[in-house]
Amino acid sequence: MVGKYTENDLRAVLKEISLLEENQALLGWDSLTGMPEDAAPFRAELLSYLAGKSFALQTGTEYADMLTYFEAHPAELSALGQQLVIHERKKYDLNAKIPTADFIEYQKITSLAQDAWTKARAAKDFSIFAPYLAQIITYKKQFISLWDQGSTTPYDVLLDQYEPGLTVAKLDQVFGEVKAGLSELQAQLAHGEAPDNQILSRFVAKQAQSDFSMELAQKLGYSLKKGRLDDTIHPFMEAMNRNDARITTRWDEHDFQMAVLGILHEAGHGLFEQNISPEFDYTPFEKDMAMSIHESQSLFNEVIIGRSEEFWCNEYPLLQAYTGNTFADIDFDTFYRAWMVTKPTLIRTEADPLTYPLHIIIRYEIEKAIFNDDINVADLPALWNAKYAEYLGIEPTNDLVGILQDIHWAGGDFGYFPSYALGHLYAAQFFDAMSKELDLPAIFASKDYTPIYTWRKEHIWQYGASKTPQEILLLASGETLNPKYWLALQTKIYSKVYRLA
Amino acid sequence: MVGKYTENDLRAVLKEISLLEENQALLGWDSLTGMPEDAAPFRAELLSYLAGKSFALQTGTEYADMLTYFEAHPAELSALGQQLVIHERKKYDLNAKIPTADFIEYQKITSLAQDAWTKARAAKDFSIFAPYLAQIITYKKQFISLWDQGSTTPYDVLLDQYEPGLTVAKLDQVFGEVKAGLSELQAQLAHGEAPDNQILSRFVAKQAQSDFSMELAQKLGYSLKKGRLDDTIHPFMEAMNRNDARITTRWDEHDFQMAVLGILHEAGHGLFEQNISPEFDYTPFEKDMAMSIHESQSLFNEVIIGRSEEFWCNEYPLLQAYTGNTFADIDFDTFYRAWMVTKPTLIRTEADPLTYPLHIIIRYEIEKAIFNDDINVADLPALWNAKYAEYLGIEPTNDLVGILQDIHWAGGDFGYFPSYALGHLYAAQFFDAMSKELDLPAIFASKDYTPIYTWRKEHIWQYGASKTPQEILLLASGETLNPKYWLALQTKIYSKVYRLA
Incomplete structure (x- = not known):
């Protein structure tokens, strides 16, 4: 008996998608490094053509049919093939569950929002950006209800898209420990001997x-x-x-x-x-x-x-x-x-590695307030500023160095910020695991x-995206995410640099 | 009444072909300027994918059907549209007239020939390359008979592919004048005062x-x-x-x-x-x-x-x-x-602008001998060396600095060399025309x-490829190709530099 599709068919589609992405990556790199400035409209045209090809491949009914077929006939695939189908189904549903008209409207609003964000920055005035942000949030909440497959809180749905398996419950605990530990360390450093740089x-x-x-x-x-x-x-x-x-x-x-x-x-x-x-x-x-x-x-x-x-x-x-x-x-x-x-700095991207996670925790707490507590958009700048004063001891003097500093929300990227802090915590946990095996x-x-x-x-590296970060971390370190390694390392390092007794 | 195709359909296909070519051009540029060396196999895979897309578009039956439709209904197109159809038909037929099996075999042989050429260069021995060159020539002669639409000589068919409308009769006359004029000028310069560089x-x-x-x-x-x-x-x-x-x-x-x-x-x-x-x-x-x-x-x-x-x-x-x-x-x-x-130099690419056309004339005369006089491939090195001795007064000491110096023939590019010399002649003719209009x-x-x-x-530039070189030259200078402008300019310049009386 011959099946409707073979693994080669699946791999051929995946290869074509990969080739297009490789191509788009080069065009993107070139736009930022080598492209003459007047070439921009031509480049936009080419990228749009390629994006269309790629989108058509990934959202086409033939591909959906292929995924459905293999979900019903997993035994016709290798282990890798089966894993690829699971991975691709998750991506497919992310787009497919949203009605096309809503998706198009949402794209338009994020595009307008990014313009508004730029204007708001020039005027240092969040209220110019606020109505667009509110619309994005409304759409995002609607999408969450479409995506949700039984999460504990709405924000969990967004977290899972960037960090599979991570939950608000876990992050509250992890970030809580980081906040407490950092608060204690910073209090000590204040009595230490600050170096001259x-x-x-x-x-x-x-x-x-x-x-x-x-x-x-x-x-x-x-x-x-x-x-x-x-x-x-x-x-x-x-x-x-x-x-x-x-x-x-x-x-x-x-x-x-x-x-x-x-x-x-x-x-x-x-x-x-x-x-x-x-x-x-x-x-x-x-x-x-x-x-x-x-x-x-x-x-x-x-x-x-x-x-x-x-x-x-x-x-x-x-x-x-x-x-x-x-x-x-x-x-x-x-x-x-x-x-x-x-x-401490007001700007996240200028932060040193010790204070950096606090910038992320502030954003995490605000995103949670947006999606789980339905806070008013108009109240966000005050919340932002209060948290900077509380966690970092400095308060933004205007929205440009405050809530308008990151472009992420204008693009609808909620749930993404925590990854920046997780990177710090994972790195320290890997380092600890490594130190037990290597001299x-x-x-x-x-x-x-x-x-x-x-x-x-x-x-780590060999796996690419074939394992989740949580799986890689567990395999490499023998435990799930634990912020104590990062805290212990930073405490040891900075106590010495600041000559604490 | 609605036609089977509209001009928009034609422009859409042409646009897609153009976008792919633009994309391939960037990949080519990147391969030669920025690409890390280990990336070569991945780049080859991507280029092959894109070339396949492009080839399918340009040789597909739908495109052929579209061209045929518009050839029968030219009035449904703008003037530009009609011109595009004529242009594309010529390109289409170039490939379409060759049986696919022959085309594939020919591609294989040119690929092998380029390897053989590299080996022959290392050994400075034309005989290693000769059998491959002979096969290429045999194929090319077969193709000429398929392409020919009533040319005076077989080599005219090849010339026309690179330089539409140019003939052996015209080139014989033009290159004859150049050769005679240059010979005379060089004899004079030999008595002049050579500068120190x-x-x-x-x-x-x-x-x-x-x-x-x-x-x-x-x-x-x-x-x-x-x-x-x-x-x-x-x-x-x-x-x-x-x-x-x-x-x-x-x-x-x-x-x-x-x-x-x-x-x-x-x-x-x-x-x-x-x-x-x-x-x-x-x-x-x-x-x-x-x-x-x-x-x-x-x-x-x-x-x-x-x-x-x-x-x-x-x-x-x-x-x-x-x-x-x-x-x-x-x-x-x-x-x-x-x-x-x-x-004078033995190597074309190292030649100065005065002696350069002689290198081209030698290649032109040999290509003519191959296609119009059926000269034996084995006799080519002797012919090459004799012409260098006669026209440039220096003789290659081995095939590497002689007949093996150019890759063109290994790729089947016959009829292409004259363009290099035509560029010199056109430039001088444009300059003369310009000098009559500008101070x-x-x-x-x-x-x-x-x-x-x-x-x-x-x-010149604005026309792109919408006019042939001959048309552009005639419009700009009021006459067809005339080598006297180039000869007069070179004679004036070098007589002064070499302080002829």
């Missing part, structure tokens, strides 16, 4: 920054045979495929820390992409990674390694070698303490980080 | 070369809002659309002339693309320009402007300004004479080349 503004030429940063990134395993570095205003990593994961950065010759940590960060994303198992080529498992786990790998590079005393005490001489006499008068201790200064002090002393690279490849 | 090997930093060359290119009208410059081993221009025509170059800090003239050359190609009329967007007329007319525009920049005494006598101070004291001791006359040294001495003195830019845009 003036030396970080010394002139370091762009070329030296680039050479040094790329040497570090490559030592951590980022391959330039499968990547490259370009300049952009907003740094990012874009992967076409596992052999083409490109990073970008920006430069300030009087703030070299920005490029060093920025390059380590993007190279961390690149490492993940470059090391996904080839068995997932041309499947969604090569590209549908949750943002939290992806961010855990960029942050592992940037924060776990890039802020580690053990790492820097061995690599500081390399920085000195790349920068002539610039830091000849600065001993390691002075350098490292400058490197680690922490200070990290010896590895840092050797300056050969191959065992760290190998551990990460084996426990 | 040692100063051209003085060190000029890459950045200074780039800044200077790009300033010149932009003065001639190349727009960086619609283009950019990158480094490659083999310089080229690649256009995605009229607002995205990118150029590349290579650098030698002890031979700055290479990059200056190379950038002017590629910017000339870019100028053509950037200035095609928007009415041809998303039609084949934005991209099917004959190589001869395209090359006439790169050569106009490189040779007509880039070797002009009037141009350099005004721009040499700019070069001096960009290069510190490097040429402070060199007066203009010494500089310009060094710039213009001419010397060129005043323009060069002003260093504002806008009138030249405007003339070229109006008489």
